[in-house]
Amino acid sequence: MLDGDPLDVAPALLGMVLVHGGRAGRIVEVEAYRGEEDPASHAFRGRTPRNATMFGRAGLLYVYFTYGMHFCANVVCGPEGRAGAVLVRALEPIAGLEAMRAARAGRRRDGRAPADRDLCRGPANLTGALGIDRSYDGWDLLARPSLRTGPSLRTGPSLRTGPSLRTGQPLRSGAVARGPRIGITKAVEAPWRFWAEGSPYVSGAAGFRSASRG
DNA sequence: CTTTGGATCGTCT
DNA sequence: GACGATCCAAAGG
Incomplete structure (x- = not known):
């Protein structure tokens, strides 16, 4: 399932559920990063301490820190030894909304939670909402x-709960939209971003931010 | 509504 | 020493 080309895995992840800390969201937007073949991937120049997880087996969580303050979460794709991952860009919140609001509110100036539609909209927003670092x-x-034990690669084994991925209602292929990735400066034209067509929880131009409907 | 700039620091060159 | 797989808020139309 996850043990394949990120380009195939990415759309298949839409509809699956990411769970952590009593909170859960349905995946509605993702981007594929194809490792050493992909100029926009962290693994384009080979293995480094930061991107080591991308070379691990399918189903691992790759979390990186960026812009001095944000974390982003990726699902690693197989095969082991070959770098590849899918960045999770947006979730439709389905459980633990109150905890999400509290987590998001704590990171804002006015201390107020965003609208529910924006809780998990954007790769760093969803990690903040779920408490993934x-x-x-x-x-x-x-x-x-x-x-279970983990994480394995950086801080050594510890016993605690952590993020997990559950199967959900898959999207009809006709309900999956596709376009260029967001926020990158290399390989900007590759249409390797996938999202649930029409979902108000999707980030970027395809989302309904501007067309603000109730 | 859109545009712009500041925040903030790990990572790699 | 430069630059992010970002977000937010303030300023401008």
């Missing part, structure tokens, strides 16, 4: 039970 880099999203 770099201490979960290398975590196994598929292992059961939810209590």
Whole structure:
């Protein structure tokens, strides 16, 4: 399932559910990063301490820190030894909304939570809402039970709960939209971003931010 | 509504 | 020493 080309895995992740800390969201927007073949990928120049998780087995969580203050979460794709990952860019919140609001509110100047539609809209916003940070880099999203050892690569084993991925209602292929990735400066033309057509929880121009409907 | 600039620091050159 | 797989708020139309 996840053990394939990120370009194939990305649309298949739409509709799956990311769970952590009593909070959960349905994946509605993703981007594929194809490792050493992809100039926009962290792994384009080969393995480094930061991107080591991208070379791990399919189903691991790759979390990186950026812009001095944000974390972004990726699902690693197989095969092991080959870098590849799918960046999760937006979720439709489905559980633990109150905890999400509190987490998001704490990081804003006015201390107020954003609208529910914006809770998990954007790659750094969704990690903030769910409470996912770099201490979960290398975590196994598929292992059961939810209590397990990890993360393995950076901080050493510890016993605690962590993020997991659950199957959800898959999207009809006709309901999947596709276009260029966001926020990159290399390979800007590759249409490797996928999202749930019409979803108000999607970031970027395809979202309904401007067309603000109730 | 759109545009612009500041925040803030790990990572790689 | 430069630059992000970003977000937010203030300023401008």
